[in-house]
Each structure stands twice: as structure tokens, then as C-alpha cells.
Amino acid sequence: MMLSTKLPVSMAKVAAPGQSARPVACPTPRVAGAGSARRLPVARATSTEGDEIALLEKALSIAKERAAKAKTAAAAPAAAAGGYSGPAFAIKTFNAISPVGLERFPAGKYVVSGDDAKLPASPMAIMLRSHQLKQEEVPPTVRCIVRCGAGVNNIPVPKMTELGIPVFNTPGANANAVKELVICGLLLASRGILEGNKYTEEVIYKEENMDYDKVAKRIEKDKAKFVGCEIEGKTLGVVGLGAIGGRVVNAALALGMKVVGYDPVLSLDAAWKLPGDRMGRAESLEELLKVSDYVTVHVPYIKNATHHMINGANLKLCKPNVSFLNFSRGEIIDGEALLDMYKSGRMTGKYVSDFADPFLSGHPKHLVIPHLGASTEEAEDNSAAMAADTVKDFLETGTIRNSVNFPQTVLPPKPGHVGGRLCIVNKNEAGVLGQITTFLGTQKVNIEQQINTSRGDIAYTVLDLSKIDDPAGLQDGLAKACPGVISSRFIGNMFDDEMGKPGTFFYVKWASS
Numbered sequence: 236m237m238l239s240t241k242l243p244v245s246m247a248k249v250a251a252p253g254q255s256a257r258p259v260a261c262p263t264p265r266v267a268g269a270g271s272a273r274r275l276p277v278a279r280a281t282s283t284e285g286d287e288i289a290l291l292e293k294a295l296s297i298a299k300e301r302a303a304k305a306k307t308a309a310a311a312p313a314a315a316a317g318g319y320s321g322p323a324f325a326i327k328t329f330n331a332i333s334p335v336g337l338e339r340f341p342a343g344k345y346v347v348s349g350d351d352a353k354l355p356a357s358p359m360a361i362m363l364r365s366h367q368l369k370q371e372e373v374p375p376t377v378r379c380i381v382r383c384g385a386g387v388n389n390i391p392v393p394k395m396t397e398l399g400i401p402v403f404n405t406p407g408a409n410a411n412a413v414k415e416l417v418i419c420g421l422l423l424a425s426r427g428i429l430e431g432n433k434y435t436e437e438v439i440y441k442e443e444n445m446d447y448d449k450v451a452k453r454i455e456k457d458k459a460k461f462v463g464c465e466i467e468g469k470t471l472g473v474v475g476l477g478a479i480g481g482r483v484v485n486a487a488l489a490l491g492m493k494v495v496g497y498d499p500v501l502s503l504d505a506a507w508k509l510p511g512d513r514m515g516r517a518e519s520l521e522e523l524l525k526v527s528d529y530v531t532v533h534v535p536y537i538k539n540a541t542h543h544m545i546n547g548a549n550l551k552l553c554k555p556n557v558s559f560l561n562f563s564r565g566e567i568i569d570g571e572a573l574l575d576m577y578k579s580g581r582m583t584g585k586y587v588s589d590f591a592d593p594f595l596s597g598h599p600k601h602l603v604i605p606h607l608g609a610s611t612e613e614a615e616d617n618s619a620a621m622a623a624d625t626v627k628d629f630l631e632t633g634t635i636r637n638s639v640n641f642p643q644t645v646l647p648p649k650p651g652h653v654g655g656r657l658c659i660v661n662k663n664e665a666g667v668l669g670q671i672t673t674f675l676g677t678q679k680v681n682i683e684q685q686i687n688t689s690r691g692d693i694a695y696t697v698l699d700l701s702k703i704d705d706p707a708g709l710q711d712g713l714a715k716a717c718p719g720v721i722s723s724r725f726i727g728n729m730f731d732d733e734m735g736k737p738g739t740f741f742y743v744k745w746a747s748s
């Protein structure tokens with residue numbers, strides 16, 4: 236809110252953020268002027284000089300208080316945005332994203348909405364959960380996509396890589412929620428919990444006509460139909476030992492299970508969290524399947540890698556009463572092959588999942604629930620908060636962390652440096668970096684510091700440059716001179732006080748040609 240100094244206080248201009256100022260009437264205390272007969276209404280009733288001074292002082296203090304409040308309100312949007320005064324970053328959401336994450340975007344600096352009409356401009360980032368993102372939903376202004384969660388199989392990642400768009404996820408943010416459901420899944424597989432509940436509601440209640448005494452007797456008598464087994468002492472095979480798998484290992488050990496793990500691409504970070512001396516390590520998936528009473532999968536779904544990872548060939552190696560838990564993605568287990576095993580009587584264990592299967596729907600061994608793995612308040616909050624921080628970091632500083640298709644890239648600002656930061660996505664080909672630096676040299680632009688990283692066919696270059704007068708012109712020239720540049724984004728011109736603006740100009744090759 237802005238108070239105009241040119242107008243009388245009673246007609247101050249008030250402008251809400253994003254609205255033009257318009258005059259409004261403000262109640263103003265009427266005070267006595269020198270030699271004036273005007274009095275505050277209450278002053279007439281208490282007419283001593285002392286009373287009048289006291290009242291005038293009170294009126295003055297009220298007026299001062301009101302002015303101070305107005306000043307604080309006027310400063311509020313800027314304070315929330317950390318003093319930022321540039322155009323707002325527009326972020327498009329799909330799915331309901333936890334407010335805990337959305338609140339991390341300072342008001343005034345960001346506008347985040349699922350409704351295009353509410354965004355000030357075409358979005359620069361997309362934030363989503365399980366929405367199946369189509370390429371046509373990604374306009375050229377979008378410079379990054381963040382998945383509030385782990386799985387990114389709802390995003391066309393290879394296409395986004397080709398277009399030079401980093402895709403981020405939030406590894407570990409919902410891991411505890413999934414782990415707890417896996418423990419529940421172990422018990423659902425070992426005891427007749429869901430079957431017994433279904434039987435009570437659909438058979439006993441009906442047959443006994445809700446007569447309490449009869450229902451109570453039947454519940455005792457029919458318990459023999461649902462005898463289970465205990466998980467203590469049994470072997471759990473954990474396929475994938477990342478954030479979720481690692482937690483499952485520790486929880487299962489605490490419940491007295493034996494654990495064997497398999498992960499051909501185990502990271503060093505994940506390995507540190509495993510109780511190496513208390514769990515077995517399988518050298519192959521086959522080895523794990525042979526010894527396990529329960530198998531739980533915690534790997535991402537990748538079409539040519541983990542599709543039908545559990546299939547007809549390796550199911551034959553399993554113990555006949557093995558139970559499978561799948562809280563990762565339905566396609567990791569070949570439901571048709573499992574159905575064949577059930578039909579032939581070679582397998583008797585259960586298949587517990589929060590994903591449907593086209594071949595096993597309705598099969599009594601397939602205990603299926605809605606996709607609830609990450610559906611806890613805590614997980615939704617954690618994932619949204621981590622996603623928001625990741626996007627902010629990328630948009631404001633060019634930093635790449637937790638991307639599934641771009642290399643990790645962090646270039647801390649150089650203390651005291653004044654200049655511009657240019658983030659370039661380029662082809663990972665010989666000579667491209669040379670073209671970029673040569674071009675900048677011809678423009679008399681000095682590179683103060685830089686980082687160049689690559690992953691597969693894509694490379695990412697962050698350059699801290701001397702002060703740039705015409706960023707759009709520089710980007711245009713760069714694009715013409717360097718065919719290997721896919722897109723470039725200019726972040727700010729003065730690191731100390733302006734870094735973090737959306738950028739004056741985006742060059743996006745695939746949208747420009």
C-alpha cells in the first residue's frame with residue numbers, strides 16, 4: 236500500500252500490489268487550528284485547557300500510529316520478497332501442491348497457480364505430482380519442471396532433455412511415508428487382515444443379520460480361515476537400496492527380520508545409511524529372489540531398464556510362498572507372469588501394491604489399495620517444500636541439484652563481483668564451449684568465473700560475466716555464433732542486489748527457429 240505525499244491525508248492514494256492507485260477517503264481526526272473555533276467533539280464536553288491538550292496529544296498519537304501502520308503495510312510485499320522489485324516469476328502447478336511448499340515462494344517475487352489466467356506471464360517453471368505431463372503443456376518459456384515426489388515416469392523426460400529443460404524430483408522427501416506403508420504391506424501379506432475384514436463385513440454381517448451375539452460367535456469360529464504367519468525371522472529381499480529401500484531395510488531389521496539387499500547402482504550416500512554388517516548383500520536379483528520370503532521393490536520405473544524386472548523367467552526361481560510388495564510402479568512386476576504362476580499353483584504368496592494391474596485385478600492374491608505411498612501430510616509437505624527450494628535455487632542462481640536429466644551444477648557467486656550471470660544449455664559436443672568463450676571475447680565480455688558440466692548429450696554452462704549493457708543482444712549474437720547453444724537465460728546484472736530476476740530475455744532455440 237502506498238501513501239501519496241502529494242494528496243491530503245484524507246484522500247491518500249492506496250494501491251494494492253498489482254493494482255493502480257486510486258483515491259480513497261480516510262477518516263481523519265479533526266483538530267483545532269490556531270484561533271479556530273473548531274473542537275474535537277469530545278473536547279466540548281470537557282472544556283479545561285489541560286483536557287484539551289491531552290485530547291490533542293491523544294489524537295496526534297492515534298494519527299501517528301495509523302501512519303506507522305500504513306507505512307508497515309506498504310513495505311510488506313517488498314519485505315516478503317526480500318526487497319525484490321522486478322517482474323514476478325510465474326510458476327504453473329498441476330495437482331494439489333501442499334501450501335507448505337507454496338508458501339516458500341515469496342509473495343511479490345513469485346506468482347504460483349494452476350490457472351494460466353492467474354499467472355502474470357507464460358510460466359517459467361512447472362511444479363507437479365502425478366499429472367501425466369504432455370509436451371504441448373510445456374511452453375518455450377518453461378525453463379524447468381519439478382516433481383514433488385520421486386517418480387518422474389509421468390514426465391516425458393527424454394523429450395525435455397532434448398529441449399534443454401531440467402527435470403527435478405525430491406528424493407527422500409516422502410521416503411518415510413512409503414517405508415511405513417511397506418511395513419503395513421508386510422503385515423497385510425502375512426496375516427489375513429484385508430481378507431478377514433472383507434469377510435466380516437460382506438459375509439458374517441450379512442449372514443448373521445447384524446445380530447451382535449451371532450456376529451461375535453462367528454468371528455471366533457471363522458478365525459481359523461485366516462491363519463497367517465509372523466514376519467520375525469523371515470527373509471525380506473529389498474530391491475533398490477536408495478532413500479526408501481534403505482529405510483525399509485532398517486525397519487525390517489528392527490522387527491526381527493533377516494534382510495538381503497540388491498542394488499546394482501548403489502550410491503555412496505545411500506551405502507552409508509545401510510547397516511552393512513547386519514544385512515546380506517545379493518550380487519544379483521536372481522540370488523535375492525531365491526532366498527526371500529518377501530520381496531519389496533524400490534526402483535524407479537525406466538522403460539528399458541526396470542520394466543517387468545520381476546518376470547516369468549525369474550519368478551520361477553522364487554520360493555513358492557514368496558509375497559511381493561510393490562509401492563514403486565505397477566509396471567515393474569509382470570502381472571501376467573504372476574497370474575500364470577498363481578493359476579498353475581506354483582505360487583501361493585500375495586502381491587500387495589498401491590498400483591492396479593491389468594491381469595490381476597480382482598484376483599484374491601492381489602491386495603490392491605489406492606496409490607497411497609506418499610499420501611501423508613508430512614510427505615506432501617516435505618516434497619512440496621523441497622521442490623519449491625529446488626526451483627527457486629535454479630531460477631534465481633542457475634543451480635542444478637536433484638535433477639534426473641541434468642548434471643549437478645553449483646557455482647557460488649564470487650564475493651564482490653558485479654556483473655551478469657548467463658546460464659546456457661548446450662549440446663555436449665566438442666568445440667561448443669570454445670565457440671561460446673570465443674564469441675564473448677569478440678564482444679569484449681570478460682568471464683569472471685565459470686562452470687561447465689555435462690550428462691549424456693546435454694551440457695550446462697554457467698558464466699559470471701563482466702557487466703552487460705545489452706543482455707538480449709548478447710544472447711541473440713551468442714545463438715547465431717554458436718549453433719550448439721540450445722537455450723540461454725540471463726539471470727541478473729548486479730550480483731549483490733539484483734541477482735534473481737527472471738531475466739530480461741530468454742533465448743530458446745527450438746522456439747525461435
Ligand SMILES: O=C(O)[C@H](O)COP(=O)(O)O
Pocket residue numbers: 364365383384385386387409606608609610
Ligand atoms: O513418485 C512418488 O513420489 C510417489 O509415487 C508419490 O506420488 P504422488 O505425489 O502422486 O502421491
